Amino acid sequence: MTDEDTTPADLSINQKTLNNSSLPEVVDECVAAGVPAVGLWRESIHEIGVGEASRLVKSAGLRVSSLCRGGFFTADSPERRRESLSENRRALEEAAELEAPCLVLVVGGLPPGSKDLAAARRGVAEVLAELAPLAERHGVRLALEPLHPMYCADRAVLSTLDQALELAEPFPVEQVGVVVDTFHVWWDPRLFEQIERAGSRIASFQVCDWLTPLPADVLLGRGMMGDGHIDFAPIDTAVRQTGYSGDVEVEIFNEEVWSRPPREVVETTVDRYRRLVRPR
Amino acid sequence: MTDEDTTPADLSINQKTLNNSSLPEVVDECVAAGVPAVGLWRESIHEIGVGEASRLVKSAGLRVSSLCRGGFFTADSPERRRESLSENRRALEEAAELEAPCLVLVVGGLPPGSKDLAAARRGVAEVLAELAPLAERHGVRLALEPLHPMYCADRAVLSTLDQALELAEPFPVEQVGVVVDTFHVWWDPRLFEQIERAGSRIASFQVCDWLTPLPADVLLGRGMMGDGHIDFAPIDTAVRQTGYSGDVEVEIFNEEVWSRPPREVVETTVDRYRRLVRPR
Numbered sequence: 258m259t260d261e262d263t264t265p266a267d268l269s270i271n272q273k274t275l276n277n278s279s280l281p282e283v284v285d286e287c288v289a290a291g292v293p294a295v296g297l298w299r300e301s302i303h304e305i306g307v308g309e310a311s312r313l314v315k316s317a318g319l320r321v322s323s324l325c326r327g328g329f330f331t332a333d334s335p336e337r338r339r340e341s342l343s344e345n346r347r348a349l350e351e352a353a354e355l356e357a358p359c360l361v362l363v364v365g366g367l368p369p370g371s372k373d374l375a376a377a378r379r380g381v382a383e384v385l386a387e388l389a390p391l392a393e394r395h396g397v398r399l400a401l402e403p404l405h406p407m408y409c410a411d412r413a414v415l416s417t418l419d420q421a422l423e424l425a426e427p428f429p430v431e432q433v434g435v436v437v438d439t440f441h442v443w444w445d446p447r448l449f450e451q452i453e454r455a456g457s458r459i460a461s462f463q464v465c466d467w468l469t470p471l472p473a474d475v476l477l478g479r480g481m482m483g484d485g486h487i488d489f490a491p492i493d494t495a496v497r498q499t500g501y502s503g504d505v506e507v508e509i510f511n512e513e514v515w516s517r518p519p520r521e522v523v524e525t526t527v528d529r530y531r532r533l534v535r536p537r
Numbered sequence: 538m539t540d541e542d543t544t545p546a547d548l549s550i551n552q553k554t555l556n557n558s559s560l561p562e563v564v565d566e567c568v569a570a571g572v573p574a575v576g577l578w579r580e581s582i583h584e585i586g587v588g589e590a591s592r593l594v595k596s597a598g599l600r601v602s603s604l605c606r607g608g609f610f611t612a613d614s615p616e617r618r619r620e621s622l623s624e625n626r627r628a629l630e631e632a633a634e635l636e637a638p639c640l641v642l643v644v645g646g647l648p649p650g651s652k653d654l655a656a657a658r659r660g661v662a663e664v665l666a667e668l669a670p671l672a673e674r675h676g677v678r679l680a681l682e683p684l685h686p687m688y689c690a691d692r693a694v695l696s697t698l699d700q701a702l703e704l705a706e707p708f709p710v711e712q713v714g715v716v717v718d719t720f721h722v723w724w725d726p727r728l729f730e731q732i733e734r735a736g737s738r739i740a741s742f743q744v745c746d747w748l749t750p751l752p753a754d755v756l757l758g759r760g761m762m763g764d765g766h767i768d769f770a771p772i773d774t775a776v777r778q779t780g781y782s783g784d785v786e787v788e789i790f791n792e793e794v795w796s797r798p799p800r801e802v803v804e805t806t807v808d809r810y811r812r813l814v815r816p817r
Contacts, residue, residue, distance in 0.1 A: 372768040378726070407687040409724035410766040411749045420726040444689035446658070446700040469691045473753035486690040488652040 264291035264527050265535065269322035271296030271463070271508035274526065275519045280310060282519065284317045290523045294322040296463075296506045297355060299348060307351045314355070322504035323400065323436075323461045324348065324357040330384035331377040331414060333368030338384065345388055352397040358503065359400040359460040360392070361436055366411040377414045382424055389432040400460035401425055402436035405444075407475060418442055418451040425458055434460025437496055438508070440467055440479050443487045452495040459501045464489060464534055465509045472512070479510040481522075482529040489534045505534060544571035544807055545815065549602035551576030551743070551788035555802060556795045560590060563799070564597045570803045574602040576743075576786045577635060579628060587631045594635070602784035603680065603741045604628065604637040610664035611657040611694060613648030618664065625668055632677040638783065639680040639740040640672070641716055646691040657694045662704055669712040680740035681705055682716035685724075687755060698722055698731040705738055714740025717776055718788070720747055720759050723767045732775040739781045744769060744814055745789045752792070759790040761802075762809040769814045785814060 270292050272283045280301055287295055295314060302310045302324075314321055327348040332338035345360075352360040364381045367374065385399070392399045401421040404413035415421055418435060425433040435458050442448055444467075452459070466485030471478045482489055493505065507526050514522055550572050552563045560581050567575055575594060582590045582604075594601055607628040612618035625640075632640045644661045647654065665679070672679045681701040684693035695701055698715060705713040715738050722728055724747075732739070746765030751758045762769055773785065787806050794802055 367766055372766055374724075374768065405686065406724040407685065407751065407755075410747055416724050417726060444654070444686040444696050446697060467690055471687065471755055475687075475751055475755070486647055486652055488654065 264293070265505070265530055266293060267502075267504045268292050268527065268530055269294035269296050269504035269506040270523060270526060271323075271325070271506050272298055272301060273325075274507055274509040274514065275522060276510070276515045278519045280305060281313060284313055284319060286519045286523045287319055288317050289520070290527060292523065292527070294320045294504045294506070296323045296325065296508060297321055297357070298325045299351060302351060302355070307354050311355050321355045321357040322506045323359050323361050324352040324355055326361045326363050326402075327399070328362035328413075329365040330362075330381045331365035331368055332380065332384075333371060341384065342387060346391060349388075349392055349395045349397050353395040357397060359398040359434060361400045361402050361461060363402055363404065364413050364415045366409065366414060374409070374414060381415065385424060385428070385433065389428045393429070393432045398431060398460045399433045400436045401433065402438060402461075403441055405441045417445060417447075418455065419447060422451065422455055422458060430457050434458045436461040436463060437492070438463040438465075439487050439489060439492055440465050443467055443492070448492070449495050452492070452499060456499045459496060459499055460503070461506060462493075462496050462501060462503060463506045463508045464493075465507060468511075477510050477512055479508065481509055481511070481514055481525060482507070482533045490536055493534050505530065544573070545785070545810055546573060547782075547784045548572050548807065548810055549574035549576050549784035549786040550803060550806060551603075551605070551786050552578055552581060553605075554787055554789040554794065554806065555799045556790070558799045560585060561593060564593055564599060566799045566803045567599055568597050569800070570807060572803065572807070574600045574784045574786070576603045576605065576788060577601055577637065578605045579631060582631060582635070587634050591635050601635045601637040602786045603639050603641050604632040604635055606641045606643050606682075607679070608642035608693075609645040610642075610661045611645035611648055612660065612664075613651060621664065622667060626671060629668075629672055629675045629677050633675040637677065639678040639714060641680045641682050641741060643682055643684065644693050644695045646689065646694060654689070654694060661695065665704060665708070665713065669708045673709070673712045678711060678740045679713045680716045681713065682718060682741075683721055685721045697725060697727075698735065699727060702731065702735055702738060710737050714738045716741040716743060717772070718743040718745075719767050719769060719772055720745050723747060723772070728772070729775050732772070732779060736779045739776060739779055740783070741786060742773075742776050742781060742783060743786045743788045744773075745787060748791075757790050757792055759788065761789055761791070761794055761805060762787070762813045770816055773814050785810065
C-alpha cells in the first residue's frame with residue numbers, strides 16, 4: 258500500500274452518510290476502507306441497543322467521533338423543559354457508554370406559535386446551564402451546533418459560530434464546545450475569525466458541501482464534498498490551526514448519495530477528503 | 538374616514554407583491570387603497586419605458602420607494618465587469634428618472650465555477666468604489682442588500698447587515714446605504730445592534746414574513762406578514778429609532794399570494810401592516 262492509498266487517520270463517516278445501511282453494515286464498510294471512526298445517531302443505536310452498538314463499534318476497532326443528537330431546548334412549558342432535560346440526560350449516558358467524545362446539540366427552533374426569538378435563545382442558555390455539569394460527570398462534551406440560518410424558525414435558533422461561542426464561553430471548555438459544520442457556516446463573513454476565537458472549544462468538525470439549487474426538502478441539501486460550492490481546505494487548515502485533533506466527520510444528507518452503493522460512497526468520501534479537504 | 542381606516546403614510550407596495558398585475562394595475566390598486574408609494578422593478582419598467590413609467594406613477598400622485606435592482610458585481614473577467622458597470626450605470630439613470638431615492642443592489646453570487654468566496658466579496662467592494670460617485674451624481678443612493686445566507690452561493694455573497702455596513706462605511710452616507718429586509722435578516726443574533734449601528738445608512742426597509750416549510754423554490758418563500766415566524770414590530774421600532782423616515786416596502790414573492798385578487802392582497806397588506814408591523 259503506497260502512502261497515497263492510506264486512508265486518512267482522522268476521517269470519520271457519519272452513519273447518516275450511508276442512510277440505507279444498518280449500523281453493522283456501516284461498521285463493515287468503514288473497516289473495509291480503513292476509515293477509523295464513525296459518527297452515530299441515537300435513533301439507529303436504539304434499534305439494536307446502546308450496549309450492542311458499543312460492542313459492535315469497538316470490536317471492529319473503530320472509535321465513535323460524535324453522537325447525534327441532543328438538544329431541542331426551546332421548550333415552551335416547564336413540563337416540556339423537564340422532558341427535554343431528561344431526554345438529554347439519557348443522550349449523555351448513551352454517549353458515555355459509546356465513548357463518544359461529544360454529544361452534538363441541535364438546540365431547537367421557535368416553540369410552536371411563538372415569534373419570540375430572543376426568548377427562545379435565552380431558554381437555550383438556561384437549559385445548557387443545567388446540562389453542562391452533568392455532561393462533565395459523564396466525561397462527554399456538549400457540542401453546540403450552529404445550524405444554517407435557514408433552519409432558525411423550525412430547527413435551531415442557534416445560527417452562527419459567534420453566537421455558539423457566546424453561549425459556550427461561560428462554561429469550562431471540557432463541558433461545552435461547538436461544532437464547526439461547513440454546510441452551516443461556510444457563508445459566514447466572520448468564519449475564520451470565529452474559528453480562531455473558538456480555539457479549544459471546537460468539539461466536532463463536520464464536512465459536506467452546499468449544493469445549488471437547494472432540493473425541495475432543504476434538509477437534504479448536504480452534498481458530497483466537491484459537488485457544491487464550498488472551498489474546504491482553508492476551513493480545514495483554520496480548524497487544525499486551533500489545535501483541533503479530533504476527527505473530520507463526513508455527514509451527508511442527500512437522496513442521490515443515499516441511492517448509491519455504500520462502498521462506492523465510502524470510496525468517494527475518502528477520495529474527496531484527500532483531494533479537497535486536506536490536499537497535500 | 539376614521540383614523541383607523543387611514544392607510545399608513547409610509548407604506549409602499551413593491552410591484553412584485555402583485556406579480557400578475559401590470560404596472561398601471563399596480564398603480565391603480567395603490568391609489569384605490571390610499572397606499573402612497575410603490576417599489577419598482579427594472580424589468581417591468583422596461584416593458585413600458587422608463588419615461589412612461591415615471592409619468593404613470595407621478596400623475597397618480599405616488600412616489601417610488603426604491604428601484605430593484607442593480608448589482609451582480611461578482612464578475613469573473615474584465616469584460617463581464619465592464620458589462621456589469623454599464624448595466625448599473627443604466628440602472629442609476631433609470632432610478633434618477635423615476636426619482637427613486639435608492640437603487641437596490643443584489644451583489645451576485647460566486648462566479649461560475651469559482652469557490653473563492655473571499656475574492657468574490659473583495660470584487661464587490663471594488664465595483665462599488667467605481668459606482669458610488671456616479672450614484673451621487675445621479676442623486677440616487679446605492680442600497681446594499683444583504684440577502685439571506687441561503688442565497689450566498691448563487692445570488693448574493695453579501696449575507697449580513699454587519700457585512701453590508703462594512704462595505705458601505707468607507708463611502709459618504711448619501712452615496713451608499715443598506716437595505717434592511719426582514720426576510721433576509723430576522724434570524725441574525727446581532728440584528729438589533731447592527732440596525733443601531735446602521736443609523737442613517739438605512740436606505741430601504743422592506744418587510745415580508747419567513748414561512749416554513751420553505752417552498753421548493755426558495756426564492757418564493759417570502760410570505761405575507763403574519764403568515765410566518767417574524768416578529769415585525771420590534772424590528773420596525775429599531776429601524777425608526779435610527780431616524781429612518783423612508784417607506785416601509787412590502788415585497789412578497791409567493792405563488793399563493795400572487796394567485797389572489799390584487800385588491801385583496803393590498804387590503805391584507807394594509808391590515809397586516811397596521812396590526813403587525815406598526816401596531817398602536
